[in-house]
């Protein structure tokens with residue numbers, strides 16, 4: 429399969445800078461607020477992951493789940509998004525975002541948008557996610573809502 433995506437902005441992907449409130453003790457950043465988020469996107473769980481320098485997670489996509497990522501550091505990430513939703517106004521668009529320590533960002537990724545991120549810094553990188561669906565459902569009794577596109581043969585979803 430050849431690269432069929434064009435550069436652009438993906439419909440319904442939200443990228444918002446996060447403010448770090450800095451004082452003599454360090455900093456504090458709000459990650460989400462129920463008064464700023466659509467009810468349907470309200471997180472039902474949260475997790476944090478560490479990714480080593482030069483390493484990527486994804487590409488993945490979800491059928492029903494919206495991801496709510498926060499990149500606040502340590503380290504910086506290159507985030508790759510591909511709109512594979514045939515009914516989307518931005519179907520076929522690829523978007524890249526740089527986020528993390530030097531650009532704290534909140535990123536909402538809707539279902540059907542294939543996504544991956546790579547740690548492009550020199551230290552272990554932390555990513556926070558607060559999705560609107562439970563991983564593996566109530567009591568972890570359901571299939572995981574995740575389509576993985578990590579095989580090298582998936583040339584549409586290359587991480588450069």
Ligand SMILES: Cc1cn([C@H]2C[C@H](O)[C@@H](COP(=O)(O)OP(=O)(O)O[C@H]3O[C@@H](C)C(=O)[C@@H](O)[C@H]3O)O2)c(=O)[nH]c1=O
Pocket residue numbers: 475477485486488495543544545557563574
């Ligand atoms: C995502 C998740 C994983 N796990 C477990 C399963 C496994 O043992 C371990 C690592 O999980 P994964 O291999 O699925 O982790 P990872 O490959 O980092 O999966 C994540 O990738 C990024 C790009 C996303 O988009 C996320 O939505 C999620 O798909 O953590 C949970 O217990 N709860 C969770 O919410």
